[in-house]
Amino acid sequence: MAGFYRANIDYLTQHAISADKRRYVDSTEARRHFLNADQYGKDPFKRIPHNWYDAAAKYTADTLDKYGTVPWTIQYNYYRLVRAFKEHDTTAILNTSANLGHYIADAHVPLHLTQNYNGQLTNQTGIHALWESRLPELFGDHYHYYAGKARYIQNPLTEAFKICRSSFARVDTVLRFERLLDRSFPADKKYAMVRRGQKEVKDYSAGYAEAYQKMLKGMVQRRMRESILSVGSYWYSA
Numbered sequence: 001m002a003g004f005y006r007a008n009i010d011y012l013t014q015h016a017i018s019a020d021k022r023r024y025v026d027s028t029e030a031r032r033h034f035l036n037a038d039q040y041g042k043d044p045f046k047r048i049p050h051n052w053y054d055a056a057a058k059y060t061a062d063t064l065d066k067y068g069t070v071p072w073t074i075q076y077n078y079y080r081l082v083r084a085f086k087e088h089d090t091t092a093i094l095n096t097s098a099n100l101g102h103y104i105a106d107a108h109v110p111l112h113l114t115q116n117y118n119g120q121l122t123n124q125t126g127i128h129a130l131w132e133s134r135l136p137e138l139f140g141d142h143y144h145y146y147a148g149k150a151r152y153i154q155n156p157l158t159e160a161f162k163i164c165r166s167s168f169a170r171v172d173t174v175l176r177f178e179r180l181l182d183r184s185f186p187a188d189k190k191y192a193m194v195r196r197g198q199k200e201v202k203d204y205s206a207g208y209a210e211a212y213q214k215m216l217k218g219m220v221q222r223r224m225r226e227s228i229l230s231v232g233s234y235w236y237s238a
């Protein structure tokens with residue numbers, strides 16, 4: 001399996017972001033990338049039934065769609081991958097692996113678990129890209145990515161909810177630390193002009209990003225590593 005995936009690593013890398021691109025052409029795509037758990041009240045993971053039909057009976061399918069469907073999307077794509085393997089359909093195996101990997105990785109990002117996904121409700125707009133793009137772009141070369149061996153996943157839906165729950169548990173820290181940093185960091189040094197391809201754009205300064213990274217004590221690195229292990233384990237189990 002490792003040989004097969006390694007031989008196709010360029011294709012997988014290229015299609016790892018296809019799910020995000022689909023959002024521009026398919027209005028039903030966006031909801032597959034998140035779960036606004038905090039819309040379900042306190043202790044949402046005690047309330048939301050795992051089974052889609054049970055959850056829909058409790059909240060209506062429209063509500064589930066509105067607040068995001070990432071755990072069920074992971075389950076759905078997992079069984080699609082199982083089918084692709086059974087049919088020895090190489091293209092479908094690769095496409096579904098890439099899509100499944102994308103949704104699993106999204107579920108590892110704490111800000112994919114809250115309605116305040118970009119800090120827009122607490123005057124922290126931009127925090128989404130700070131956490132998931134700016135930090136790994138600046139510091140990712142020094143992260144350790146060795147995640148260990150894939151393990152067999154007994155229940156892909158239970159596992160998906162477990163991932164979501166552990167991401168949700170970190171939402172408060174992600175937002176609170178940035179709020180604290182914003183208060184203590186010199187305001188005129190918070191942003192800088194940063195080179196992106198041919199353009200110069202305003203973004204969080206390297207100093208600000210570094211201070212945030214320190215406060216998080218390796219959280220981004222850990223979530224990435226857990227995400228790697230999880231993606232590998234889903235592929236392996238399928």
Ligand SMILES: [Zn+2]
Binds near residue numbers: 020106
């Ligand atoms: Zn996404």
